[in-house]
Amino acid sequence: MRSNNHFSLIGHPKDIETMHNFIGAYRKNYHAKRMNDDLLYKLLEWTPSYKGFDITLQSMENRQDAHGSLYFATFFPEMLFNNREKVLNRIRQALSKSETEKASVAALGGFTSIADGQQGELVSKVVNSMAVTNGTTFTSAMVVESLKKMCALVRLDLEDAHLAIIGATGSIGRACAGYFTEKTRRLTLTGKKIEKLRAVFHDKFQEDNSSVAYTIDNKAAVKDADIVICVTSTISSIFEAEDFKSGAIVCDVGFPKNISNACAHRPDIIAYSGGMAKIPGKIEHSKVYSMPSDEILYGCFSEAIIVAMEGCFEYCTVGNADIPAANIEALAKIGFKHGFSVPEFFNDQKRYQNRDFETIEKAIKNNNN
Amino acid sequence: MRIEHVTTQVQINLSQEEDLAEIAENAYAFICDMVSFPNYMADVLKVEEKRSGTKSIVSWECLIDGVPFNWVQENTYDGPSFVIFFELLEGDFELFEGSWNVEKHHNQVNLGLNLRYAIGLPVIEEVLGPILKEKLKKNSFSMLEDIKKRLETEIA
Numbered sequence: 218m219r220s221n222n223h224f225s226l227i228g229h230p231k232d233i234e235t236m237h238n239f240i241g242a243y244r245k246n247y248h249a250k251r252m253n254d255d256l257l258y259k260l261l262e263w264t265p266s267y268k269g270f271d272i273t274l275q276s277m278e279n280r281q282d283a284h285g286s287l288y289f290a291t292f293f294p295e296m297l298f299n300n301r302e303k304v305l306n307r308i309r310q311a312l313s314k315s316e317t318e319k320a321s322v323a324a325l326g327g328f329t330s331i332a333d334g335q336q337g338e339l340v341s342k343v344v345n346s347m348a349v350t351n352g353t354t355f356t357s358a359m360v361v362e363s364l365k366k367m368c369a370l371v372r373l374d375l376e377d378a379h380l381a382i383i384g385a386t387g388s389i390g391r392a393c394a395g396y397f398t399e400k401t402r403r404l405t406l407t408g409k410k411i412e413k414l415r416a417v418f419h420d421k422f423q424e425d426n427s428s429v430a431y432t433i434d435n436k437a438a439v440k441d442a443d444i445v446i447c448v449t450s451t452i453s454s455i456f457e458a459e460d461f462k463s464g465a466i467v468c469d470v471g472f473p474k475n476i477s478n479a480c481a482h483r484p485d486i487i488a489y490s491g492g493m494a495k496i497p498g499k500i501e502h503s504k505v506y507s508m509p510s511d512e513i514l515y516g517c518f519s520e521a522i523i524v525a526m527e528g529c530f531e532y533c534t535v536g537n538a539d540i541p542a543a544n545i546e547a548l549a550k551i552g553f554k555h556g557f558s559v560p561e562f563f564n565d566q567k568r569y570q571n572r573d574f575e576t577i578e579k580a581i582k583n584n585n586n
Numbered sequence: 587m588r589i590e591h592v593t594t595q596v597q598i599n600l601s602q603e604e605d606l607a608e609i610a611e612n613a614y615a616f617i618c619d620m621v622s623f624p625n626y627m628a629d630v631l632k633v634e635e636k637r638s639g640t641k642s643i644v645s646w647e648c649l650i651d652g653v654p655f656n657w658v659q660e661n662t663y664d665g666p667s668f669v670i671f672f673e674l675l676e677g678d679f680e681l682f683e684g685s686w687n688v689e690k691h692h693n694q695v696n697l698g699l700n701l702r703y704a705i706g707l708p709v710i711e712e713v714l715g716p717i718l719k720e721k722l723k724k725n726s727f728s729m730l731e732d733i734k735k736r737l738e739t740e741i742a
Contacts, residue, residue: 250676253654256654258653259652260707260714263721264710267710
């Protein structure tokens with residue numbers, strides 16, 4: 218029986234540059250003479266998964282502390298292409314260590330949730346008593362809630378918007394598509410294969426539903442979209458600034474990011490890091506460990522902490538099951554109760570401010586005229 | 587910074603007819619001739635040396651498990667004691683220093699390599715430590731074995 222409020226967050230380094238920055242934060246003058254990439258890559262390949270640091274956050278509802286740790290599964294995303302089994306073993310190692318340290322719930326972050334091709338279902342078999350989640354429900358909740366907030370800021374009527382979901386056959390893409398069904402004027406869903414798109418959404422949308430379109434052409438899908446949700450698992454960006462229409466709102470949930478940094482320099486679009494949550498408290502050294510900030514955490518990690526605080530293990534998901542819209546709304550409500558919220562809008566390059574929202578509002582008005 | 591030590595030694599057993607002092611001198615000369623290491627050590631790709639009196643600056647390009655591992659060290663030669671001390675000037679690791687030595691012991695000559703190092707990867711080094719130590723020990727032993735083989739060929 219799970220009774221404690223101890224959580225585990227399982228991540229991995231994003232790329233070799235992240236590792237250099239991590240070392241540079243501790244080692245004086247490191248950047249003047251960095252370790253060669255091949256050696257660093259090899260050292261990481263030799264390193265078993267390990268615990269990075271401990272985290273304590275206090276619930277805003279009952280003032281109880283939830284304790285946990287961030288574990289690193291030692292692999293880079295590109296290792297999935299040449300040594301998938303090793304990657305899976307590293308994820309299993311991190312899960313086993315979490316269970317040994319008595320975590321009641323573990324969140325699979327980044328590529329740790331998709332490496333097994335089963336949204337964490339396969340790797341999670343290594344543990345017995347600990348709940349495991351890929352964090353889809355709360356990440357989707359943060360996408361939904363952030364878009365609602367953004368639409369209010371730029372005075373965009375969600376019901377009248379054209380929403381494109383890039384990577385719609387993945388767990389978050391499916392959850393968002395399910396949620397926004399009937400809530401937007403037009404929905405364009407993309408995936409790698411048209412047959413898979415049709416199969417995945419067969420039960421949700423009628424074949425003759427003219428408000429839903431499927432395509433494998435990502436750039437064509439976003440060309441006329443008012444709102445874009447990007448949730449692909451690519452290891453490099455797939456969109457450039459010129460791919461979006463003026464006034465577009467882009468919620469980039471990808472890790473690594475799906476959207477080029479160049480988008481930050483185009484004033485008439487907003488491309489923000491989505492699926493994140495503002496947490497009730499701070500996590501020290503977050504930047505060193507390539508987390509967004511001391512006060513902002515990935516939605517998937519936030520989910521494990523919320524589950525640990527509330528004891529609502531029924532919201533943990535692994536595998537490809539659809540997430541009902543009601544679960545997304547319910548977990549958002551639980552998260553808000555414990556002090557989690559939609560963070561400010563930002564990306565790697567900038568924090569969006571009122572004047573940015575005003576610019577987008579004008580661009581939307583121009584589009585409508 | 588987590589500092590590790592690796593001490594490796596190989597023995598060359600001599601017959602009664604062989605001159606212990608001469609073999610030890612030859613062994614020390616082989617070790618001093620680091621520039622020739624790439625000729626008979628598979629994982630040493632290139633060694634360059636600038637000698638000045640009892641000191642020299644030596645650049646190494648090696649392989650560890652097939653990946654490049656490079657550094658520049660300063661050697662200090664103590665000829666009478668058959669010891670070469672080295673200190674890291676720049677390289678991939680945060681600390682990399684130690685000594686090569688040749689010892690005469692009854693009817694054997696011992697070749698030794700003492701290494702003191704720190705990889706300088708925070709947190710990770712705690713987990714990686716034992717694995718890397720094993721690999722460096724294997725590499726050190728392999729280098730000493732190569733010197734021993736060359737020396738034995740010379741004696742024969």
